[in-house]
Amino acid sequence: MHSDIEIRPVTERDLPAIAALHARAFGPGRFARTAYRIREGTTDVTPNSRVAIFENALVAALHATPVRIGGTPGALLIGPVAVEPAEKGKKYGQRLIARALEDADADGFRIAILVGDEPYYGRFGFTPIQPGRIWMPGPVDPRRILARELAEGALAEFTGLVAAA
Numbered sequence: 001m002h003s004d005i006e007i008r009p010v011t012e013r014d015l016p017a018i019a020a021l022h023a024r025a026f027g028p029g030r031f032a033r034t035a036y037r038i039r040e041g042t043t044d045v046t047p048n049s050r051v052a053i054f055e056n057a058l059v060a061a062l063h064a065t066p067v068r069i070g071g072t073p074g075a076l077l078i079g080p081v082a083v084e085p086a087e088k089g090k091k092y093g094q095r096l097i098a099r100a101l102e103d104a105d106a107d108g109f110r111i112a113i114l115v116g117d118e119p120y121y122g123r124f125g126f127t128p129i130q131p132g133r134i135w136m137p138g139p140v141d142p143r144r145i146l147a148r149e150l151a152e153g154a155l156a157e158f159t160g161l162v163a164a165a
């Protein structure tokens with residue numbers, strides 16, 4: 001029988017496995033990452049976070065945090081995104097991100113933003129934001145701040161500092 005991954009929302013019971021995956025995927029520097037800083041003080045189980053399960057094992061996790069940008073709600077910060085190191089390159093990352101974007105759109109978010117590699121995230125429609133429009137707490141290479149509209153033209157509504165909603 002062909003088995004496939006299941007993508008579903010994160011639950012409290014996934015948290016130990018996600019923490020262990022983050023340690024393997026990102027190493028000790030992970031708590032300094034921008035997504036961690038913005039999430040500080042927010043819950044680890046948010047409605048738009050997703051995990052991928054293959055044969056009862058968690059193989060990938062995507063965290064998503066509703067944020068305000070310059071005080072305006074309606075943006076979803078994606079990240080961290082982590083795929084089990086031994087399972088990289090099997091499209092789990094792509095499928096998780098595509099599903100998270102679909103669900104965020106259905107839930108009424110107007111844009112998704114993240115800090116990441118344009119060569120990877122470009123395939124999902126993420127593009128670098130115009131310099132100076134959106135900034136993050138702490139040092140971030142502005143070329144790595146990427147946004148993807150969920151509602152057409154929505155990017156124009158958002159400018160300012162990113163903070164947990």
Ligand SMILES: CC(C)(COP(=O)(O)OP(=O)(O)OC[C@H]1O[C@@H](n2cnc3c(N)ncnc32)[C@H](O)[C@@H]1OP(=O)(O)O)[C@@H](O)C(=O)NCCC(=O)NCCS
Nearest residue numbers: 025079080081082083088089090091092093094117119120
């Ligand atoms: C980056 C990551 C999420 C990608 O997930 P994945 O399941 O391995 O990737 P997929 O199988 O969906 O996609 C593979 C494709 O993405 C490309 N790719 C992977 N990482 C890339 C990067 N950083 N830049 C450009 N392309 C990248 C691969 O070359 C491959 O290309 P192809 O489709 O042309 O063959 C995963 O490798 C990972 O967890 N890495 C460590 C943690 C990390 O860097 N997370 C992202 C920052 S939050």
